[in-house]
Amino acid sequence: MLRAYCRLLDRQPLRVKAITGGTLAFTGDATAQYLEYSQAAVVQSVAAAEGAHQGVFPAWYDQRRALAMTSLGTAYQGLANHFLINRLECLFPTALGWRSVINKTLVTQLVLNPLCYLPTFFVWTGAVRGLTLEQLQNKVQREYWSTLNATWLIFTPSNLLVYWLVPVPETSGTITRPTNRVGG
Numbered sequence: 001m002l003r004a005y006c007r008l009l010d011r012q013p014l015r016v017k018a019i020t021g022g023t024l025a026f027t028g029d030a031t032a033q034y035l036e037y038s039q040a041a042v043v044q045s046v047a048a049a050e051g052a053h054q055g056v057f058p059a060w061y062d063q064r065r066a067l068a069m070t071s072l073g074t075a076y077q078g079l080a081n082h083f084l085i086n087r088l089e090c091l092f093p094t095a096l097g098w099r100s101v102i103n104k105t106l107v108t109q110l111v112l113n114p115l116c117y118l119p120t121f122f123v124w125t126g127a128v129r130g131l132t133l134e135q136l137q138n139k140v141q142r143e144y145w146s147t148l149n150a151t152w153l154i155f156t157p158s159n160l161l162v163y164w165l166v167p168v169p170e171t172s173g174t175i176t177r178p179t180n181r182v183g184g
Contacts, residue, residue: 014078014082017078017079017081018074018075018078018079019074020078021074021077021078021081022070022071022073022078023073024073024077025069025070025072025073025074025077026066026069026070026073028069029065029066029069030066033061033062033066034060037058037060037061064130065125065129067128068124068125068128069125071124071128072120072121072124072125072128075124076117076121080120084112084116085168086168088104088107088108089104091103091107092104094167098164100163101160101164102160104159104163105156105159105163108155108159109151109152109155109156109159113148113151113152113155114148117151118147118148118151122136122139122144126139
């Protein structure tokens with residue numbers, strides 16, 4: 001299955017990355033919504049309302065939130081990251097070993113996440129969810145720093161692993177696979 005995925009990725013990288021980003025965002029958000037629902041103090045009242053719900057989705061499922069997260073995952077994680085990660089590879093080639101990994105992680109965490117990703121996240125999801133400009137400003141003021149801290153906590157270790165272990169395709173479409181990373 002992994003080989004088939006890699007073949008598709010070699011042939012149609014943007015399409016595959018967009019679908020993968022959207023699918024992961026949809027799945028992650030659906031899981032988060034379910035966990036939020038199952039841990040809520042009002043589970044019984046929601047369950048009672050759910051019995052009267054006639055739609056495809058349970059009453060606790062926020063379809064606009066799912067659309068916001070899925071579309072953002074498709075556009076940003078799937079498409080924009082393709083270009084951003086390729087640009088980082090040009091600036092800090094894999095051949096530099098750990099220096100490349102550290103530099104890519106620093107740029108991602110200190111520049112791209114606070115200045116590109118989070119503003120995009122708040123504006124995009126706010127627009128899709130129908131927030132007014134005032135509601136969006138309040139949300140950003142309330143949640144920006146805690147969200148940035150969470151991205152640093154979660155994505156710094158994952159960026160280190162990804163930049164170390166996942167090869168970046170060259171412009172020719174083939175994948176650069178370092179032969180020896182030890183001591184790199």
